Amino acid sequence: MGTISSRSIVRTGLFACAGSIYISLVGLYTKFADLALVGEQITLGRVLIVAPALVAAYAVTRPRIVAGERRSVELGSGVVVGAVVGLVGGVVFALALVFADWFGVDRIREVFVAVTEPLLDFLTFDKGIPAGLPILIVLYAAGGVIGGFARTAPAVVRKPVSVGVLAVLLLGLLQRIIPIVFVELGFEADWLYRPASGLTFGGAAVVFAIAAAADAIWNRDGGRTRDRVRSTVDEAPAARVGLFVAILAVLTILPLLLGTVISEVLGQVMIYVLLGLGLNIVVGYAGLLDLGYVAFFAFGTYTTALLTGAFLNTTTGAAEPVLSADLNFYVAVWIVALLAAGVGLLIGAPVLRLRGDYLAIVTLGLGEIVTVITASKWAQPLIGGPQGMRGVTKAELFGFNFQDNPQHFYYLALAFVVLAAFVSWRLSTSRIGRAWNAMREDEQVADAMGISTTRFKLLAFALGGAIGSLGGALFAVSIGSVTPASFGILVSITALAVVVLGGLGSIPGVVVGALVLIGLPGLLREFEEYRELIYGGALVAIMILRPQGLIPNVRRSRELEEEEVTQDAWGKEASGEREAAAAVLPGGGLGVEREDIG
Amino acid sequence: MATATDEQVRGAHLGFLDRFPWRRIVLIILSIAILAVVAIGAYKTLTLPADERYTATTWKNFIVLGLAQGAIIGLIALGYTLVYGILRMINFAHGEVFMFGAFGAFFFADAWEQSGFLDSNPILSMGLLLVIAMLTSMGIAVLLERIAYRPLRNSPRLVPLITAIGASLFLQNTARGFFGAQSRGFGVPAALEGTWTIFGIPVDRIQVVVLVTVVVAVTCLTLFVSRTTTGKSMRAVAADSEIASLMGIRVDRVIVTTFAIGGLLAGIAAVLFSLTFETVSFTMGFRPGIAAFTAAVLGGIGSISGAALGGVLLGLLTSLGPALILTGYGIPSSFQLKDAFTFLVLVLVLIFRPGGLLGSGEAEKV
Numbered sequence: 001m002g003t004i005s006s007r008s009i010v011r012t013g014l015f016a017c018a019g020s021i022y023i024s025l026v027g028l029y030t031k032f033a034d035l036a037l038v039g040e041q042i043t044l045g046r047v048l049i050v051a052p053a054l055v056a057a058y059a060v061t062r063p064r065i066v067a068g069e070r071r072s073v074e075l076g077s078g079v080v081v082g083a084v085v086g087l088v089g090g091v092v093f094a095l096a097l098v099f100a101d102w103f104g105v106d107r108i109r110e111v112f113v114a115v116t117e118p119l120l121d122f123l124t125f126d127k128g129i130p131a132g133l134p135i136l137i138v139l140y141a142a143g144g145v146i147g148g149f150a151r152t153a154p155a156v157v158r159k160p161v162s163v164g165v166l167a168v169l170l171l172g173l174l175q176r177i178i179p180i181v182f183v184e185l186g187f188e189a190d191w192l193y194r195p196a197s198g199l200t201f202g203g204a205a206v207v208f209a210i211a212a213a214a215d216a217i218w219n220r221d222g223g224r225t226r227d228r229v230r231s232t233v234d235e236a237p238a239a240r241v242g243l244f245v246a247i248l249a250v251l252t253i254l255p256l257l258l259g260t261v262i263s264e265v266l267g268q269v270m271i272y273v274l275l276g277l278g279l280n281i282v283v284g285y286a287g288l289l290d291l292g293y294v295a296f297f298a299f300g301t302y303t304t305a306l307l308t309g310a311f312l313n314t315t316t317g318a319a320e321p322v323l324s325a326d327l328n329f330y331v332a333v334w335i336v337a338l339l340a341a342g343v344g345l346l347i348g349a350p351v352l353r354l355r356g357d358y359l360a361i362v363t364l365g366l367g368e369i370v371t372v373i374t375a376s377k378w379a380q381p382l383i384g385g386p387q388g389m390r391g392v393t394k395a396e397l398f399g400f401n402f403q404d405n406p407q408h409f410y411y412l413a414l415a416f417v418v419l420a421a422f423v424s425w426r427l428s429t430s431r432i433g434r435a436w437n438a439m440r441e442d443e444q445v446a447d448a449m450g451i452s453t454t455r456f457k458l459l460a461f462a463l464g465g466a467i468g469s470l471g472g473a474l475f476a477v478s479i480g481s482v483t484p485a486s487f488g489i490l491v492s493i494t495a496l497a498v499v500v501l502g503g504l505g506s507i508p509g510v511v512v513g514a515l516v517l518i519g520l521p522g523l524l525r526e527f528e529e530y531r532e533l534i535y536g537g538a539l540v541a542i543m544i545l546r547p548q549g550l551i552p553n554v555r556r557s558r559e560l561e562e563e564e565v566t567q568d569a570w571g572k573e574a575s576g577e578r579e580a581a582a583a584v585l586p587g588g589g590l591g592v593e594r595e596d597i598g
Numbered sequence: 599m600a601t602a603t604d605e606q607v608r609g610a611h612l613g614f615l616d617r618f619p620w621r622r623i624v625l626i627i628l629s630i631a632i633l634a635v636v637a638i639g640a641y642k643t644l645t646l647p648a649d650e651r652y653t654a655t656t657w658k659n660f661i662v663l664g665l666a667q668g669a670i671i672g673l674i675a676l677g678y679t680l681v682y683g684i685l686r687m688i689n690f691a692h693g694e695v696f697m698f699g700a701f702g703a704f705f706f707a708d709a710w711e712q713s714g715f716l717d718s719n720p721i722l723s724m725g726l727l728l729v730i731a732m733l734t735s736m737g738i739a740v741l742l743e744r745i746a747y748r749p750l751r752n753s754p755r756l757v758p759l760i761t762a763i764g765a766s767l768f769l770q771n772t773a774r775g776f777f778g779a780q781s782r783g784f785g786v787p788a789a790l791e792g793t794w795t796i797f798g799i800p801v802d803r804i805q806v807v808v809l810v811t812v813v814v815a816v817t818c819l820t821l822f823v824s825r826t827t828t829g830k831s832m833r834a835v836a837a838d839s840e841i842a843s844l845m846g847i848r849v850d851r852v853i854v855t856t857f858a859i860g861g862l863l864a865g866i867a868a869v870l871f872s873l874t875f876e877t878v879s880f881t882m883g884f885r886p887g888i889a890a891f892t893a894a895v896l897g898g899i900g901s902i903s904g905a906a907l908g909g910v911l912l913g914l915l916t917s918l919g920p921a922l923i924l925t926g927y928g929i930p931s932s933f934q935l936k937d938a939f940t941f942l943v944l945v946l947v948l949i950f951r952p953g954g955l956l957g958s959g960e961a962e963k964v
Contacts, residue, residue, distance in 0.1 A: 026775030111705050113778040289756055349624055350949045356755045357688050362948045365941035372938040378929045493763060500760060533771035539764025543757050544749050
């Protein structure tokens with residue numbers, strides 16, 4: 001089969017099988033078995049049966065470099081290779097199921113809790129062990145064929161079809177939002193979605209057709225339409241302003257369309273957008289990896305609670321904190337941000353000399369100190385300790401109550417996000433932003449060019465801290481009570497994942513990252529349990545496959561491509577490493593040429 | 599670039615913030631404050647009225663406990679230090695490697711406890727449990743290297759670090775999906791319950807086992823690194839991987855070996871940790887992992903004896919520190935702040951002596 005050896009085909013098939021076994025053991029199949037995406041039969045669980053073979057076949061049919069020449073795999077052999085990969089994987093996986101059945105599901109469950117009879121029933125399509133296995137193998141082979149096709153088909157076919165399929169899957173996943181929007185707008189949703197379930201087949205076909213057609217038109221004539229639209233947006237200020245106003249208008253009417261439940265999720269997304277924007281200044285702009293960002297979040301939450309007259313939870317009822325004030329939220333929030341900037345300076349000052357991974361670990365340590373102290377009894381008289389506080393202000397304004405009504409809270413959060421995004425955007429294009437850029441590229445050179453690295457590092461910590469504390473302030477208002485359980489290393493890692501997924505240094509990236517990582521799991525309750533698994537996997541996958549993020553920032557630092565290695569006593573191999581990195585990473589100079597929207 | 603002349607040169611063209619040596623002043627004030635807090639706290643604790651004071655036996659227990667826990671931490675720290683020495687990367691997911699080893703051993707210990715094998719053959723079963731945990735941890739460590747780290751071998755330093763954080767979260771939740779979210783009781787053979795009296799002090803038998811095992815393991819590792827060919831190539835790669843590869847050393851293989859050895863040691867630590875605390879859970883890797891990293895930094899990252907020393911020191915500090923210093927200030931439940939103590943040590947070491955105790959002390963390294 002051309003350039004692909006039979007050994008690597010078999011090995012890829014085994015990888016696909018390993019992927020399925022992993023998904024089985026971790027419990028994803030049983031969890032998503034009944035989440036219908038299209039019709040009754042196409043559930044997320046079944047998509048996950050096809051997915052490993054699809055991904056494996058897609059990976060193995062990648063173009064290879066033979067004798068210095070890049071060779072793509074042809075369509076015919078790509079599909080055949082995919083089918084073989086799927087068959088190999090399917091047969092081995094089927095054998096694994098036979099083994100599991102013979103060995104006894106109950107005995108396996110003593111170790112792997114997810115291995116149950118329903119799991120076997122699901123994987124054999126309720127037909128029992130011998131009868132269901134051929135279906136499984138055929139599905140696997142089909143997955144392989146699709147994977148091979150998705151890689152090797154001509155772009156004219158491949159792109160619209162992939163976009164169409166992805167659109168169907170996405171709308172299937174958004175089954176709790178879109179019908180509500182339709183009903184709110186006065187449209188019928190019955191033709192598109194089955195009641196309280198996924199898309200209908202007719203609806204899926206329509207979605208597929210629209211998405212595929214849109215993609216085909218967008219990329220028509222070798223992308224001329226696309227280029228024309230882009231250059232209009234880039235060059236005509238009126239078009240940019242129009243786009244901006246349009247986005248803002250959609251954001252403004254969104255909660256009216258979506259109802260309270262989804263507005264609540266959007267509120268959470270907004271909080272993480274704020275955290276992401278703040279962390280983006282520290283990590284994305286200034287290139288300082290801060291793993292203790294939760295410290296600012298916690299600081300914002302607790303200070304808001306204290307300044308707006310919340311009281312402590314005690315075993316006997318409630319008590320006054322040692323230090324507290326009874327300010328209006330809209331006065332208190334600025335004090336909170338100012339104080340947080342001060343905390344940023346305090347944290348920043350001692351760690352100024354540390355770089356790279358050491359800085360990350362010190363900030364992690366500082367963040368953990370904050371979380372341990374907030375949860376300790378020692379902190380009881382001041383901030384409630386393990387019991388926490390309640391009675392945080394509802395931030396009433398003009399008769400709006402921002403705590404009990406998620407739709408109103410959304411507007412409050414939106415105002416903060418727009419403010420933070422505006423500040424971030426202005427900073428990134430200002431002299432300060434360029435100084436951060438220079439510092440991130442090469443600290444020593446920046447220093448030699450007369451940039452005060454001390455000042456700009458501290459500024460990054462202070463501003464990042466202030467924005468992060470606003471996220472905390474909003475959080476306090478949204479839940480009305482504060483407990484230390486909300487503050488852990490996971491907050492820092494989630495914020496980092498939001499920034500990294502979207503693309504370091506990219507403001508639209510932060511929004512997209514938060515929508516994907518906070519919004520999707522929030523909308524699909526089934527995801528809740530696997531949220532952290534997905535965050536972890538996403539961080540690894542993004543770093544390996546697309547380190548520049550989903551929506552990369554072009555002027556973004558070369559932080560990820562080049563590093564401060566030269567300043568390093570270890571970095572003797574610096575120059576060699578740099579060239580290698582620039583050649584290896586997809587972002588190295590070849591990144592998509594796109595500016596931030598703004 | 600940490601020299602005074604540099605700072606003066608910089609000061610010539612920059613503003614007040616840069617000219618003023620305020621970082622140094624902050625550090626001096628900070629260190630005086632810390633010394634004062636420690637001294638006053640210790641004095642107050644030791645001069646408490648007799649009925650509130652800790653007894654001599656309690657202090658001895660704190661010391662033995664600190665030694666045993668520190669020894670375990672030191673074993674995990676060796677994994678960090680070996681990998682850092684060779685790849686200059688912090689393998690943040692090492693705590694999860696440790697956690698998987700504990701689960702590997704747990705399922706056998708559980709089955710053997712029910713069948714009575716654990717109590718009838720304590721030495722054999724302990725040996726087998728060690729081997730099982732070592733193999734499990736080694737497998738996870740090698741997989742981790744192969745899947746998550748190798749594709750990023752030539753990337754800048756922050757990329758593997760972010761990956762490692764992701765891998766840590768991923769592995770932790772994989773264990774949660776595989777083995778369930780609840781923590782499980784780890785069976786201890788009857789022969790290891792109770793105490794032995796050594797030099798007139800009653801010491802928990804498990805703590806004796808822990809200390810002996812750790813001493814043996816560290817000795818074996820030291821011999822391995824200093825005497826064998828593989829150990830020599832590890833040192834060569836640590837010194838300069840490019841030159842080492844020119845000399846015919848297979849760098850990839852050495853790196854895998856390093857991860858494997860780190861995994862083996864984490865597996866031993868996992869069994870000892872589970873025996874000490876008699877419980878396993880999917881979150882058990884995080885705090886010991888951070889503590890071990892702290893120990894590695896404290897001893898001087900990259901140095902094997904440093905990691906072991908750092909572990910023991912950190913064990914003593916976290917076991918004695920809260921009781922000795924915080925009790926004097928009348929802080930309730932000072933043991934709750936034990937972990938904050940670990941992190942505080944980490945932050946202070948990195949600020950004051952980033953090279954660690956046995957390291958070179960160069961700030962540039964950081």
